[in-house]
Amino acid sequence: AQTVTQSQPEMSVQEAETVTLSCTYDTSESDYYLFWYKQPPSRQMILVIRQEAYKQQNATENRFSVNFQKAAKSFSLKISDSQLGDAAMYFCAYAGSSSNTGKLIFGQGTTLQVKP
Amino acid sequence: GAVVSQHPSWVICKSGTSVKIECRSLDFQATTMFWYRQFPKQSLMLMATSNEGSKATYEQGVEKDKFLINHASLTLSTLTVTSAHPEDSSFYICSAPRGRTTDTQYFGPGTRLTVL
Numbered sequence: 001a002q003t004v005t006q007s008q009p010e011m012s013v014q015e016a017e018t019v020t021l022s023c024t025y026d027t028s029e030s031d032y033y034l035f036w037y038k039q040p041p042s043r044q045m046i047l048v049i050r051q052e053a054y055k056q057q058n059a060t061e062n063r064f065s066v067n068f069q070k071a072a073k074s075f076s077l078k079i080s081d082s083q084l085g086d087a088a089m090y091f092c093a094y095a096g097s098s099s100n101t102g103k104l105i106f107g108q109g110t111t112l113q114v115k116p
Numbered sequence: 117g118a119v120v121s122q123h124p125s126w127v128i129c130k131s132g133t134s135v136k137i138e139c140r141s142l143d144f145q146a147t148t149m150f151w152y153r154q155f156p157k158q159s160l161m162l163m164a165t166s167n168e169g170s171k172a173t174y175e176q177g178v179e180k181d182k183f184l185i186n187h188a189s190l191t192l193s194t195l196t197v198t199s200a201h202p203e204d205s206s207f208y209i210c211s212a213p214r215g216r217t218t219d220t221q222y223f224g225p226g227t228r229l230t231v232l
Contacts, residue, residue: 035220044223045160045209045223047220091160102221106160106161108158109157109159
């Protein structure tokens with residue numbers, strides 16, 4: 001069975017600084033997708049970034065980028081120039097492609113605090 | 117981006133009553149929708165996969181007679197919590213992929229259920 005692990009329950013960063021959130025996963029599938037979702041206090045889940053496993057190039061979305069290490073099964077999220085609005089709970093998620101069910105498996109989440 | 121709505125956003129009910137939660141994809145059709153449950157400061161746990169025109173697929177440990185799911189149309193899935201009890205109090209979130217089941221999922225804003 002696939003698992004996703006986020007080992008940092010809480011992280012904090014100074015405004016304008018850079019922070020990296022860690023995520024590791026376990027799977028026997030060769031083709032899959034990885035995601036980072038943000039859940040602010042409103043609890044609306046917002047997609048931050050998506051990575052296809054077959055792509056070697058790390059995905060980037062403005063201030064958000066990932067470090068995807070397929071062999072190590074690691075998928076960390078880097079937030080550059082942190083802003084107060086980045087404060088939220090961040091979830092790493094996995095979706096297998098071969099099973100084609102679309103099910104998302106979530107990590108435990110990391111609460112990010114941004115200090116002014 | 118795609119929009120998914122949920123109704124109601126919050127509901128309070130007495131123990132023993134049933135509560136229906138609606139999940140709608142507003143600008144796309146979804147043959148598959150997913151229902152999650154989230155406890156405070158915890159991760160999302162997949163409860164079931166809602167399939168248009170067929171029975172829902174429940175995750176292990178989820179009581180299908182307690183949590184009735186009906187995917188009435190390509191834009192609507194409902195979750196009915198039957199004979200609700202205080203332990204059913206939680207935050208329920210639905211999601212739907214736009215297109216293939218492995219596409220990025222869009223989440224509803226969630227429904228907070230409180231059972232007295």
